[in-house]
Amino acid sequence: xxxxxxLRTILAAVSLLFVAAPASAQELNLYTTREPGLIKPLVxxxxxxxxxxxxxxxxxxxxxxxxxxxxxxxxADLLMTVDIxxxxxxxxxxxxxxxxxxxxxxxxxAHLRGADGDWFALSLRARVVYAHPGLGLTSITxxxxxxxxxxxxxxxxxxxxxYNTALIAAYVAHHGEAAAETWxxxxxxxxxxxxxxxxxxxxxxxxxxxxxxxxxxxxYVGLMRGGRGGTEQQTWGSAIDVLLPTFEHGGTHVNVSxxxxxxxxxxxxxxxxxxxxxxxxEAQRIYAExxxxxxxxxxxxxxxxxxxxxxxxxxxxxxxxxxxxxxxASRLVDKVGFDR
Amino acid sequence: xxxxxxxxWLAASAGISLLVLAPLAAxxxxxSRGSPGLWRHLAAYVLPGAVADTAILLAGVAVLTTVLxxxxxxxxxxxxxxxxxxxxxxxxxxxAMPTYVIAYAYLDILHPVGPVQTAIxxxxxxxxxxxxxxxxxxxxxxxxxxxxxxxxxxxxxxxRAMFLMQSASLFDAARTLGVGAGRLLTRVxxxxxxxxIAVGLSLALLETLNDIGASEFLGVRTLTxxxxxxxxxxxxxxxxxxxxxxxxxxxxxxxxxxxxxxxxRRYANAAQHARPMQPTRLNGWKAALALTACLTxxxxxxxxxxxxxVQASIARLREWGMPEAILxxxxxxxxxxxxxxxxxxxxxxxxxxxxxxAGTGRAAGIFLRTAxxxxxxxxxxxxxxxxxxxxxxxxVTDAGARATxxxxxxxxxxxxxxxxxYAYVARFLAVSAGTIDAGxxxxxxxxxxAARTLGAGAGRRLWRVHLxxxxxxxxxxxxxxxxxxxxxxxxxxxxxxxxxxxxxxxxYGEAVRGTYEDAAIAALLIVVAGLLPVIALARIGRRTSAAxxxxxxxxx
Numbered sequence: 025x026x027x028x029x030x031l032r033t034i035l036a037a038v039s040l041l042f043v044a045a046p047a048s049a050q051e052l053n054l055y056t057t058r059e060p061g062l063i064k065p066l067v068x069x070x071x072x073x074x075x076x077x078x079x080x081x082x083x084x085x086x087x088x089x090x091x092x093x094x095x096x097x098x099x100a101d102l103l104m105t106v107d108i109x110x111x112x113x114x115x116x117x118x119x120x121x122x123x124x125x126x127x128x129x130x131x132x133x134a135h136l137r138g139a140d141g142d143w144f145a146l147s148l149r150a151r152v153v154y155a156h157p158g159l160g161l162t163s164i165t166x167x168x169x170x171x172x173x174x175x176x177x178x179x180x181x182x183x184x185x186x187y188n189t190a191l192i193a194a195y196v197a198h199h200g201e202a203a204a205e206t207w208x209x210x211x212x213x214x215x216x217x218x219x220x221x222x223x224x225x226x227x228x229x230x231x232x233x234x235x236x237x238x239x240x241x242x243x244y245v246g247l248m249r250g251g252r253g254g255t256e257q258q259t260w261g262s263a264i265d266v267l268l269p270t271f272e273h274g275g276t277h278v279n280v281s282x283x284x285x286x287x288x289x290x291x292x293x294x295x296x297x298x299x300x301x302x303x304x305x306e307a308q309r310i311y312a313e314x315x316x317x318x319x320x321x322x323x324x325x326x327x328x329x330x331x332x333x334x335x336x337x338x339x340x341x342x343x344x345x346x347x348x349x350x351x352x353a354s355r356l357v358d359k360v361g362f363d364r
Numbered sequence: 365x366x367x368x369x370x371x372x373w374l375a376a377s378a379g380i381s382l383l384v385l386a387p388l389a390a391x392x393x394x395x396s397r398g399s400p401g402l403w404r405h406l407a408a409y410v411l412p413g414a415v416a417d418t419a420i421l422l423a424g425v426a427v428l429t430t431v432l433x434x435x436x437x438x439x440x441x442x443x444x445x446x447x448x449x450x451x452x453x454x455x456x457x458x459x460a461m462p463t464y465v466i467a468y469a470y471l472d473i474l475h476p477v478g479p480v481q482t483a484i485x486x487x488x489x490x491x492x493x494x495x496x497x498x499x500x501x502x503x504x505x506x507x508x509x510x511x512x513x514x515x516x517x518x519x520x521x522x523x524r525a526m527f528l529m530q531s532a533s534l535f536d537a538a539r540t541l542g543v544g545a546g547r548l549l550t551r552v553x554x555x556x557x558x559x560x561i562a563v564g565l566s567l568a569l570l571e572t573l574n575d576i577g578a579s580e581f582l583g584v585r586t587l588t589x590x591x592x593x594x595x596x597x598x599x600x601x602x603x604x605x606x607x608x609x610x611x612x613x614x615x616x617x618x619x620x621x622x623x624x625x626x627x628x629r630r631y632a633n634a635a636q637h638a639r640p641m642q643p644t645r646l647n648g649w650k651a652a653l654a655l656t657a658c659l660t661x662x663x664x665x666x667x668x669x670x671x672x673x674v675q676a677s678i679a680r681l682r683e684w685g686m687p688e689a690i691l692x693x694x695x696x697x698x699x700x701x702x703x704x705x706x707x708x709x710x711x712x713x714x715x716x717x718x719x720x721x722a723g724t725g726r727a728a729g730i731f732l733r734t735a736x737x738x739x740x741x742x743x744x745x746x747x748x749x750x751x752x753x754x755x756x757x758x759x760v761t762d763a764g765a766r767a768t769x770x771x772x773x774x775x776x777x778x779x780x781x782x783x784x785x786y787a788y789v790a791r792f793l794a795v796s797a798g799t800i801d802a803g804x805x806x807x808x809x810x811x812x813x814a815a816r817t818l819g820a821g822a823g824r825r826l827w828r829v830h831l832x833x834x835x836x837x838x839x840x841x842x843x844x845x846x847x848x849x850x851x852x853x854x855x856x857x858x859x860x861x862x863x864x865x866x867x868x869x870x871x872y873g874e875a876v877r878g879t880y881e882d883a884a885i886a887a888l889l890i891v892v893a894g895l896l897p898v899i900a901l902a903r904i905g906r907r908t909s910a911a912x913x914x915x916x917x918x919x920x
Contacts, residue, residue: 053862059877060865079863082873085596086748086858090778093751097762097775099862113599182580184593218502218583221471224878232476233493234500244878253878254679259477354597358409363585364417 052294054080056104057087058281063104065314070301076294091119091286100286101295104146107186108343109193109350111143111282120284123296131303131321135342136280145280145343146302147317150242150336151191152276154264156230164269166195166277169237170210178214179226179235183362184354187223187241187279192356193349194277197341201352209360219363224248224260231263238264241279246316246329268334275339281317370721373822374728377718380711381734384790387749388612388737391605394749399603402594406607410590418586420504421511421579422569428512429568432661433519434561438549439658441527444643445651451658453902458665459517460894462851462868464577465887466510468875469669471581474501507582511572513665518571519564521901526560527553532641545644562622567795573615574742577853587611588742601748608745615740670891676884687882689865694889697866700781700856701849701893704788708845709838711735711789712796717830720804720812721822732801736794744854747787754783754859779861787855792848796841803837804830843897850893867893 056063060082067078079099083090091100103114114120115138122141129141136145153169155161169178181188196204216235226238227248247253248261268276283302289295301307308319312327318336325331357363440452474480476493490496500506538552554561572579573588580589587607595604646654680687715728715735722728738746754777765773777783807830815825831838853868860869867886874883 059873060870061874061877061879061882081860081862081864082869083858084872084876085592085744085854086751089601089748089751090858093755094775094778095755095759097755097758099775099779109599184597186597189597217500220502220581220583222878228475228477231493232481233495233497234476247878254683254881257878351598354593355405355409357597358405358593361409361413363583364413 050075050294051077051079052291052298053099053101054078054104054298055087055091055100055102055286056080056082057084057110058082058104058106062315065310066302066307069306069310070298073301074297076297078298088114088117088119092117096288098286098288099290101289101291102283102298103286104281104283106279106281107190108280108282108347109186109190111138111145111280111284112344112347114284115142119287121287121289121292123285123299125296125300127300128296128303133320133322136320138284143282143284144299144303145282145320147281147308147311147315148278148320148338149281149317150268150276150278150338151187152240152242152245152333153267153269154227154230154238154240154245155267156236157263157265159236159265161265161267164237164267165272166191166269167207167272169214169239169269170207172210172213174214174237176214176216177236178211179216179229179238180211180219181221181223181225181239182219183208183357188219188239189350189353189357190279190346191239191277192353194271194339194341194346196349196352196356197345198271198274201356204353205356205360208356208362212360212362215362224253224257227260227264231260242266242318242330242333243316245333246327249329250316250327266333268336270337271339274341275337277339278318278336280320280343370718370728370822373714373718373721374731376714377728377731377735380715380793381731383786384735384738384793386753387746387790388609388741389749390752391609391741391745391749393752394602395605395609397602399600399606402600402603402606406590406594411587414585414587414590417504417584418573418588421507421584421586422572424504424508425511425515425572426565426569428508429516429519430561430565432512432516433521433564433568434523434554434557436516436658436661437520437524437527437557438553439654441524442545442549442553442641442643443646443654445646445654447655447658448643451655451662453899454662454666455520455658456517456898456902457662457895458514459847460891460898461514461666461669462577462853462887462890463511463514463571463575464581464853464875465673465871465891466514466665466669467507467578467581468880469672470501470506470510472880473668473672474498502581502583504584507579507584510578510582511575513661515568515571516661516665518567519561522560522564523557526557527641535641563798566619566622570615570739573611576742576744591742591745595748604745605749608741612737612741619740670888673884673888673891676881677888680881680885683881687870687885690867690870690885690889693865693867693870693886694893696781696860696864697850697868697890697893700784700788700860700866701846704785704792704849705842705846707785708789708792708796709800709842711793712798712800712841713826713834713838715793715797716801716804717822717826719801720830732797735797738790739792739794742854743787743791743852744858746791747855747858750783750787750790750855750859754778754786775861778859781861781864783859784856787859788845788849788852791852791855792845795844795848799837799841799844800834803834807833840901843901846897847894850890 063080067080070076071078087103087105091098091103103119105111120142124141128144132144137143153164192204192208195207217229223240223244226240229235230238245261245266248257251258270276283299285292285295303321305321305324308321308324311317312319312324316327316330318326318330436455440448472478476497481493481498485493485496488496534552535548538548543551576588576592579586591604591607594600594607715732719728719732758776758778761776762773765771777786811829812825815829820828851868853872856866857869857872860866867890871883871886871890874880
């Protein structure tokens, strides 16, 4: 036994190094690809209401790989990410478990959650078009983005970014792969600069005269115009008109942010409580107010800046149908050299 | 007797190289799971462009960093002009500037709605950027320019050391033969400095190749970007691993070719007690020209982006005050970087000293090269390879602890930050092992022999003889590794414990969200934390004036 004493001392010393406290009843571990500043208001409000402490880690690339590698010892309770493809990917890898909850089922419409409750959408965002006000444009379809009259007039982030692959996947689901390829070639020919940067860069580039149209997410309009990014971004936000484009025989492409219970969640009940909190009226209002996203819960209003963009007519395609075409979309991006 | 003395060192060296090799082996396993149709797709649509772009980017950065690095090193060693003493170290400052920061700063500064173009339009009388615009920085040329201006210090550092080391008698001899100043550089100094240039350049080019922040942001799609989209967008990790390993093989091939080519020539060994070259005094317009040439890279690679960060930070502080957790983040940054630097030095010393002890033995040399492989793969790829290794170690530790003391150790590496430190060591060991190895090579073997005759064993020789002699080399390695650790992003992001942010991850989180002013303070602190070692580095370089500045990463 004397041999074990130094070992115990070492173990005690090592456990002192532990940054995260050992699991207790009143905490919950959140793995998220959403930026810390963005989820902080939600976490703070939840902790205040329930006393449950939330330890979170923001990981971008490799969240799924990390949870997978941690396996049964993973401290992760809740996995939070954006984009339907990423959510489905977590489920397909077997990293999640279903959550059965009347609260969740009551708040999230059926088409915005996994069939068995293995993922839940928490907020919605629309893929919209920013336009140079000088054009006086009032409406546009996604199909028209390939119109040669916009040659070298469109700005976009990388085609391989999930926001764009989801849009392209929706196009594939609507019109088939061949038509999508033709369309994507057309959009590529219309690019004014390399497909790179973020959605806000599109607004800035319209202000800078580099392009006339840009593809971007709806909430960036709120983030820019609302002044959260400083006065500089406010000028970008006011330098654009915002159009809610639709598919010719459909509506506006929306994507989700969402969450799923981790398969080996040590604090499962707390994680479900947090999920239920996230779809409460209060949290859904925070999504709308702080992040300018569309609430998933029917009846909760969008932020006035977002509501002013017009009535959102959500596309008829189901999110899982879109997710299924993601790999095809990504290959098309390479094939037409969209990011080159 | 010699073999016996080296055995424990060889064993340590083998263990260390195994730790570096492990994540690469894990990638190999991942790659072998196969990715049907990937290569046909890549060959048809991705590789031609990605290979061409990678080659152009590398060539451009190579030219720019060599011209700047070697040219400036020659200016500050061969000539005396006003400001030279300050510039001597100031030229290293861009080293503290992360590439992802500089790319963002320059887009903001040079954008049509940014300050520079707005001023130009006002000067020329244009109202709108729609009437007049300069070319976009988001281009191959912009990327070469930006990377070149922050990465040239690697070449400058190694080449300057070489110039300082070369005996003045060589230059005197050339001068006696009537060789002018220009030809002295091209015919004598540069050929002699080629090994040093190659070393600095290889560091700069590997940083370029593995860069994801700046090049992707500027719209340049390198092979590294292809690895990312294969992994992230198509959720095809085996394919990404295959691509990463293929790239590693190409890097190693190129390095070997260069090494062979260099070996085919013979280089005069720098004398141990060389009389340093007397700088020629420049006056009038020549001095002004030299000063301008030195000031430009300091200005573009450091002062401009740094003042941009300062200005953005002030705006943030005025409006919202200090970000609350920033000091904690600074503490984590320094702890991770400090711990990793210490371990990287110890590991580098063990690996390099094993080579020394084993003499011409092949095994030690192979371990040295293996231990340096981590620098040749992109950071995220290495981190992904590390995940199964780290969790595997945790599983074993956990089982062991449960069996012996009946206590679970949980995530003993991922939960404590040790995983981050492991990643840093695996990635930056090349820098410390190479630098220390080169430092050891300059100690004549006769010294070891003398100490052995006096009865000193291998450990005592290291402690009493080599360590004192190696101090400058170790200090240099420490600074370079520390700065690299402070700037490191992808492995930190993936492997840090729950609830922990470092400056780099904070910066990334804010930048992704577009709250750039919040990011500016973290970026500024990264630069400051990296700056102090850079200044110290310059002082070391000046004091000992030569023999110690970074040299060959192990595989060179």
